[in-house]
Amino acid sequence: MGDVTTxxxxxxxxxxxxxxxxxxxxxxxxxxxxxxxxxMNVSAQFGLxxxxxxxxxxxxLSQYPTTTFNSFMHLAALRACMELASVMxxxxxxxxxxxFFNLSALQIDRMLWYNDSAETGYFLAYTGGKGEKAIFTDxxxxxxxxxxxxxxxxxxxxxxxxHLESEVRLADTPYGLRMLTGREPLTNPQxx
Numbered sequence: 001m002g003d004v005t006t007x008x009x010x011x012x013x014x015x016x017x018x019x020x021x022x023x024x025x026x027x028x029x030x031x032x033x034x035x036x037x038x039x040m041n042v043s044a045q046f047g048l049x050x051x052x053x054x055x056x057x058x059x060x061l062s063q064y065p066t067t068t069f070n071s072f073m074h075l076a077a078l079r080a081c082m083e084l085a086s087v088m089x090x091x092x093x094x095x096x097x098x099x100f101f102n103l104s105a106l107q108i109d110r111m112l113w114y115n116d117s118a119e120t121g122y123f124l125a126y127t128g129g130k131g132e133k134a135i136f137t138d139x140x141x142x143x144x145x146x147x148x149x150x151x152x153x154x155x156x157x158x159x160x161x162x163h164l165e166s167e168v169r170l171a172d173t174p175y176g177l178r179m180l181t182g183r184e185p186l187t188n189p190q191x192x
Contacts, residue, residue, distance in 0.1 A: 001052055001053050001054055001055060002049045002052040002053070002054045002067065002069065002070025002073055002074070003054045003055050003069070003070065003073045003141075004055070005035040005038055005039060005077070006039065006073040006074060006076060006077035006142070007073075008031075008032075008035055009032050009035050009036060009039075009077040009080050009081055009084075010076060010077060010080045010145055010149060012025075012028050012031075012032050012080075012084065013080040013083060013084055013149060014149060016028075016084070016087070017149075025084070025087060025088065026088075029084065029088050029090075032081060032084055033081075033090075033093060035077070036077065036078065036081045036093075036097060039074055039077055039078070040096075040100055043074065043100070043104065045065075046065065046066055046107055046111065047100070047103040047104050047106070047107040048066040048070070048071045048074065048104055048107050048108065048111065048112075049066065049067075049070040049071060049073075049074050050065055050066060051063070051064070051065060052067075052070050054067070054069055054070055054073075056069070056138070056179070058136075058179075058180060061126070063128070064125075064126035064127060064128040064129060065126075065127045065128045066107075066111060066112065066126065066127045067125060067126045067127075067136070067139075068108070068112050068123040068124060068125060068126070068136060068139035068140075069125075069136055069138065069139045069141060069142070071104065071107075071108050071112065071142075072108075072139065072140055072141065072142030072143055072154060072155075073141065073142040073145075074104060074142070075101060075104055075105065075108075075142055075143075075146070075154040075155070076142040076143070076145050076146045076149075076151065076154060077142075078097045078098075078100055078101040078104065079097075079101060079146060079151045079152075079154065080149065080151060081093065081097045082094050082097045082098055082101070083151070085097060105154070105155055108123070108155065109155075109156075109159075111127050112124045112126075112127065113159065114133055116133065116166070120162060120165070120166055120169070121159070121162050121163070121166065122135050122162065122163040122166035122167070122170070123135075123139050123140075123159075123163050125139065125180060125182070125183065129183065132182050132183055133182055134180060134181060134182035134183040135163075135166060135167060135170050135171060135180075135181050135182055136179065136180050137167045137171050137177040137178065137179055137180075137181070138179065139163070140160060140163065140164070142154065143155070143160060170182070
């Protein structure tokens with residue numbers, strides 16, 4: 001899943017920050033490295049996590065090569081690993097994560113950003129599909145966690161703002177935001 005290993009890495013950073021427990025970090029760091037290596041491995045073809053589900057249980061999400069949700073979780077985990085690597089004086093891992101972070105951000109821009117007009121745009125829910133331009137209203141959850149953990153912006157802020165404006169524009173209902181809008185054919189009642 002695109003949000004399990006990533007959350008493990010983020011929560012390791014969070015627990016270390018809360019406790020400043022160096023022994024805890026020394027014990028966990030090999031697992032963080034294994035987790036980030038797994039993240040990089042499942043991102044080998046595109047620089048973004050490929051064909052993964054997520055805990056939202058959106059049916060058949062793994063059929064799509066990449067998703068914005070999993071990609072932003074990936075960026076957050078890379079940024080957290082960079083911080084943990086710095087604490088551990090692991091320059092090689094920090095630099096490797098930084099390189100992969102920059103590559104992944106470029107790929108999000110190249111593969112997942114969609115301008116639907118000269119002024120508006122959003123991150124596509126996924127790549128692939130049948131040409132639809134679906135939007136997932138919680139796609140930037142990795143960014144929410146990055147801000148929560150003090151990791152800063154993971155992507156161009158103006159693009160993220162356009163995405164959030166597009167969520168309201170395209171997915172608003174009297175009952176709140178639709179979770180996934182625009183996937184065709186409809187896969188289940190959650191869609192649209």
